[in-house]
Every structure is written in structure tokens, then in C-alpha cells.
Amino acid sequence: MRDVAIIGASQTKFGELWDVSFRQLITEAGLGAIDDSNVEGADLDAMYVGNMTAGLFIQQEHIAALIADHTGLNPIPCARIEAACASGSLALRQGIMAVASGYHDIVISAGVEKMTDVVDATPAIATASDQEWEAQQGATFPSLYAMIAKRHMYEHGTTREQLAKFSVINHKNAAKNPKAQFPFEITVDQVLNSSIVADPLTLLDCSPVTDGAAAIILCPAEDAKKYTDTPIYVKASTQASDTITLHDRKDITTIGSTKVAAKKAYEMANLTTKDIDTVEVHDCFSINGILAIEDLGFVEKGQGGIAVEEGITENGGEIPVNPSGGLKARGHPLGATGIAQAAEIVWQLRGDAGKRQVEGAEIGMTHNIGGTGGTAAVHILSR
Numbered sequence: 001m002r003d004v005a006i007i008g009a010s011q012t013k014f015g016e017l018w019d020v021s022f023r024q025l026i027t028e029a030g031l032g033a034i035d036d037s038n039v040e041g042a043d044l045d046a047m048y049v050g051n052m053t054a055g056l057f058i059q060q061e062h063i064a065a066l067i068a069d070h071t072g073l074n075p076i077p078c079a080r081i082e083a084a085c086a087s088g089s090l091a092l093r094q095g096i097m098a099v100a101s102g103y104h105d106i107v108i109s110a111g112v113e114k115m116t117d118v119v120d121a122t123p124a125i126a127t128a129s130d131q132e133w134e135a136q137q138g139a140t141f142p143s144l145y146a147m148i149a150k151r152h153m154y155e156h157g158t159t160r161e162q163l164a165k166f167s168v169i170n171h172k173n174a175a176k177n178p179k180a181q182f183p184f185e186i187t188v189d190q191v192l193n194s195s196i197v198a199d200p201l202t203l204l205d206c207s208p209v210t211d212g213a214a215a216i217i218l219c220p221a222e223d224a225k226k227y228t229d230t231p232i233y234v235k236a237s238t239q240a241s242d243t244i245t246l247h248d249r250k251d252i253t254t255i256g257s258t259k260v261a262a263k264k265a266y267e268m269a270n271l272t273t274k275d276i277d278t279v280e281v282h283d284c285f286s287i288n289g290i291l292a293i294e295d296l297g298f299v300e301k302g303q304g305g306i307a308v309e310e311g312i313t314e315n316g317g318e319i320p321v322n323p324s325g326g327l328k329a330r331g332h333p334l335g336a337t338g339i340a341q342a343a344e345i346v347w348q349l350r351g352d353a354g355k356r357q358v359e360g361a362e363i364g365m366t367h368n369i370g371g372t373g374g375t376a377a378v379h380i381l382s383r
């Protein structure tokens, strides 16, 4: 197996992008990453694109062919990878495995979602849950995560204010990220007083509905310096599965797939939580950010809320979480999220993150899940 490096990264602006189409989004992200990596389009051997549900959002399937064609990359092989909100990280992982195995040399892993062209995104997003046991019984993602939040509050004493603080920190970081959907600060009171979506979660506990795309270019580590002075090395790429339904889990306050993927990642990289300088976690709802820091091992189970309250996860704290603004405030274009997380870690490790730079960051992590954690993927990257 060969070591793999990231030599280019790019992200479009995230938001409600009425004047930009699906194909324009992925083209902008792809060209951005090509430009950033100093490779030519003709150097690319393969493309993997994370996308959850273009069929439901824009009535377009067969998007891999559409993207290869529209980006001018024909005839390279292009494959769509789907694992709900973890689609982007799995596209990254497919690219890493293709380069590591020697099957391809230069690969582009990207992600794209155009969510705002439908009147109501909720039924499309709900297809990531179990249709028979969850969606058709009326459960939506906000309601599933609301149940998790209630249980976490009951079992571990997590408070409503601690959940709100997770969103507040995300928005504080996003205010320094020009590509974020919501680049402005909010207060705990605003979170508590925004409209209820699914009790106890309010509007400002939720990630939004977002259009956006991101892309990463990979090559063998031994070749990386030909293209850039600042390659970022892939130390671990792992993935694990858990039950798709919540009711089949022994403990709904733990995401088993995250725990397994994280454990494997630390082993693969020969690192511990203490070595990680910053992490982009999957906070589709504030409670999920708290579960993530627990299940990734940064704090003990049940201590996530207190850690957030004490400011441990702020930029400048013990473990800066979501310097980009996270899913909550950078935005969450489902299939693009995992790639955007990796792009943020690349910029952080290069020292290119501007006003939101985590000082001295050398090793970073991404954590991306599908649904309520039926799929989880973890990546560890290093300077």
C-alpha cells in the first residue's frame, strides 16, 4: 500500500444559491481544487463524487456521467458514492484507497448537493432513515435527534444551555469563514428563544438546508512535492456501520459506528486524542456535536455538555471543534459535507485558515456520519 497525500482543496460558497445550478457548483469546486493543486485536468485518473439524493432534490440520476461530461473530464472514470450525509467522506475514502492500492495515481474526490430547489427538503432527507420503521411512522431527522437529546439530558444531566452553546461556538467560528452559510454570531438566548423544531431542539440547534460543493485532489505521498510545497498526508481513513434504526440500539446516546471508526483511525495513525490539534465533527444538530466529542474520545461519555460549557471546544481551547463553523453554521449540503470538512482541515494544517486559524495545528481529524450514524467515517490528516 502507498501513502497518500492531499495536494489540492476547494469549496464553493455554501448557502441558498438560487442562481447557481448543480453542475455549476461541482464544476466550480473541481476547477478550484485542480487550480489549488497545480495538476492539469488531463492528469486526473479518476473521480469519486459524494451525493446523497440528486434524484429527489433535482430529479437527476446518473450524476457521475453528467459531472464527468460537464466538467470536461471525459473519458475518465467517475463514480457516485452514496451514504446519506456521509457520502462525501466515503468519496474521499474511495479516492484514498484507489491511490493507496496503486490502481490510480491522481484522483479527485468531491461532493455536491443542491437542496434548495425543492419546496420541502424534509422528506428527501428522511430517506436516510429507515423508511418502514422511522420515516413512514412520521419520524424526521430533527425528531430522531430530539429523542437522542432528551435521553442524553435525562441520563447525563446535559442542559438545554449546553446544547445551545455548541451552536453559539459554531456561529462564532463561521463569522470568520467567508464561505459559510451563516457567517454571523448568535447568543445562547437566541438559540433558546428561536422557534421549536422538535422539542428540545430549536431552529438554531439545527444545521440548515444548503447548496454547495467541495473537492480534494489526492496523489501518492512520494509524488506530492512535485505539485505543492505543503502536502497534507493521510494518516488514517476508516469507516464503520451501526443499525440504521435508533430503536435497535442498546444506547441511543452513543453512536457505535463513530466509536469503532475512531478507534480504528487512532490505531491506523498510531496516535491518540491528545495528538489531534483540531477536529471537524458532524453536528447536524447541536446534540450530535456533543455525542461526537464523546464518541471520538475527546471527553468521557456524558461529559460533552460540560466540556462545551467550559469552552474546551472553542478555538484556543483544549480541542478546537469545527473551526469552519461546522454543519450548523458553515452549512450542510449533505453529499459535500465530508469533503468540506477535509478541505477545512487541509487549510488549517497548511496555516491558510485566515482569521479562524487554529494556532500551530499539525494534526487534524474529520468525523462524518450518515443518518443517525448507520454509517460513520473518520479521517486523520497531518502536515
Ligand code: COA
Pocket (backbone or CB within 6 Å): 085, 122, 125, 141, 142, 182, 197, 203, 204, 206, 207, 208, 209, 284, 332, 371
Ligand atoms: N439555522 C439558522 N437559520 C436558519 C436555519 C438554521 N438551521 N434554517 C433556516 N434558517 C433561517 C433562514 O435563513 C430564514 O431566514 P430569513 O427569514 O432571514 O431568510 C429563516 O430561518 C426561515 O427559513 P426556512 O427555510 O423557512 O426555515 P424552515 O423552517 O423551512 O427550516 C429547519 C428550518 C431547521 C426545519 C431546516 O433548516 C432543517 O430541516 N434543518 C435540518 C436539516 C437536516 O435534517 N439535515 C440532515 C441532518 S441528518
